[in-house]
Amino acid sequence: MCVNESQLSHPWYYNIKYLLIGIIFGIVFVKAEIVSWFRIQEMFRLQSFHMYGIIGSAIMVGALSVWMIRRFQIKTIYGEPIVIVNKPFNKGIIYGGLLFGMGWA
Amino acid sequence: MLQFLQQPWPWYIAGPLIGLTVPALLILGNKNFGISSSLRHVCAACIPANIEYFKYDWKKEIWNLFFVLGIMIGGFLAAYYFHNQSDIIVSQSLKAELQTYGIQDYSNALIPTDIVNWASVFTFKGFIVLVIGGFLVGFGTRYAGGCTSGHSIMGISAMNWASLLATICFMIGGFFTANWVLPFILSH
Numbered sequence: 001m002c003v004n005e006s007q008l009s010h011p012w013y014y015n016i017k018y019l020l021i022g023i024i025f026g027i028v029f030v031k032a033e034i035v036s037w038f039r040i041q042e043m044f045r046l047q048s049f050h051m052y053g054i055i056g057s058a059i060m061v062g063a064l065s066v067w068m069i070r071r072f073q074i075k076t077i078y079g080e081p082i083v084i085v086n087k088p089f090n091k092g093i094i095y096g097g098l099l100f101g102m103g104w105a
Numbered sequence: 106m107l108q109f110l111q112q113p114w115p116w117y118i119a120g121p122l123i124g125l126t127v128p129a130l131l132i133l134g135n136k137n138f139g140i141s142s143s144l145r146h147v148c149a150a151c152i153p154a155n156i157e158y159f160k161y162d163w164k165k166e167i168w169n170l171f172f173v174l175g176i177m178i179g180g181f182l183a184a185y186y187f188h189n190q191s192d193i194i195v196s197q198s199l200k201a202e203l204q205t206y207g208i209q210d211y212s213n214a215l216i217p218t219d220i221v222n223w224a225s226v227f228t229f230k231g232f233i234v235l236v237i238g239g240f241l242v243g244f245g246t247r248y249a250g251g252c253t254s255g256h257s258i259m260g261i262s263a264m265n266w267a268s269l270l271a272t273i274c275f276m277i278g279g280f281f282t283a284n285w286v287l288p289f290i291l292s293h
Binding site: 014015019020021026031033034038039040041042043044045048049051053059061062063065066068069078082087097098100101103 | 178
């Protein structure tokens with residue numbers, strides 16, 4: 001679950017920056033055909049490397065950034081220390097994960 | 106520039122961009138990347154009932170709704186203004202298989218319009234694909250505590266083993282459905 005670990009409260013227009021990131025994100029999702037039914041079918045039939053490349057490189061870049069944030073204790077632009085939440089394990093992860101996968105395809 | 110925007114983007118551009126969202130959200134304001142929890146926030150905001158799960162300060166998570174609204178705007182822009190003029194290119198073996206189900210329209214790159222359209226919601230096949238599929242995604246994400254963004258990208262980046270397990274389960278469910286369940290539905 002994505003949570004807001006910030007203790008600061010800001011006026012609502014501070015959220016515009018998330019809107020902008022969202023717009024970029026939405027364009028990438030459509031342009032790279034990540035949301036395409038055809039691409040998803042190819043992925044689960046192992047007929048294309050496209051989706052694996054995207055997920056794999058996203059995780060690599062993400063992991064590298066998280067490592068750097070932890071290593072150098074990078075702070076937010078407001079000077080707060082960054083908190084990364086670990087999702088705890090529960091059985092729902094297995095059942096829910098299987099169901100999500102079924103709906104995905 | 107416009108020509109570049111109209112082509113489908115290769116994975117080695119899209120993947121790192123998605124990966125960069127993780128530090129961007131963390132550095133901009135301590136936000137852990139995720140999309141599906143926005144559904145929870147909407148429910149918490151709209152349903153005043155006394156449900157334990159919805160009792161939290163949803164106003165604090167409003168950034169997530171801005172983020173998701175942005176995704177919708179971006180998706181709309183990309184689909185209507187920079188969309189690819191030609192058919193989507195898929196592998197020959199998938200094409201051959203889909204042919205047997207009567208799926209031949211590749212002009213819409215995102216959705217197989219042969220089976221997914223407003224009229225088909227009321228047919229047996231369309232109902233299963235759209236409504237049951239949507240239900241599984243929604244229910245599964247909540248049960249597992251996250252979707253591909255929150256678990257696979259954010260969770261594995263943070264070396265969280267529960268997220269890795271969730272991702273493995275996503276893939277098992279997907280492989281099973283795409284290779285056995287969906288062909289069964291489509292050929293009936």
